[in-house]
Amino acid sequence: MTQALQTLDTSTSLTPVSLFKCLADDTRARMILLIALEAELCVCELTTALDESQPKISRHLAQLRQCALLEDERRGQWVYYRLHPDLPEWAVDMVNLVMQANRGWLEINSQRLKQMRAGSDQVGVCTVRSC
Numbered sequence: 001m002t003q004a005l006q007t008l009d010t011s012t013s014l015t016p017v018s019l020f021k022c023l024a025d026d027t028r029a030r031m032i033l034l035i036a037l038e039a040e041l042c043v044c045e046l047t048t049a050l051d052e053s054q055p056k057i058s059r060h061l062a063q064l065r066q067c068a069l070l071e072d073e074r075r076g077q078w079v080y081y082r083l084h085p086d087l088p089e090w091a092v093d094m095v096n097l098v099m100q101a102n103r104g105w106l107e108i109n110s111q112r113l114k115q116m117r118a119g120s121d122q123v124g125v126c127t128v129r130s131c
Helices: 003-007 016-022 026-038 043-050 054-066 089-101 107-118
Strands: 070-075 078-083
Touching: 026 043, 026 054, 026 078, 026 089, 026 107, 043 054, 043 078, 043 107, 054 070
Parallel strands: none
Antiparallel strands: 070 078
């Protein structure tokens, strides 16, 4: 976890305007909703699910971490992302509500993720060579 996230108080610094600005991009909105749906995802899973390049995914992940919406955890050579545990309840509720109401919008992304996992021996362990 980065130093900035360890010291950031999201309950006082995150406002509706800053949240919406952070999510005002199709890729970042899909990433947050997929991560909320799956609890956590790694870069290679997001790259596959969103059919985007690793540098683009990493750039958007950095922006979401900078907004304090995501927390990361390194496990071996992979970094996994989840909603930041210090997100205010209203922000988590909003993300979950939007995620539940828009599963169809995420269907193609969920399908790609499911296909990726079907080719893996272990769910949740990246096997894509780009990781």
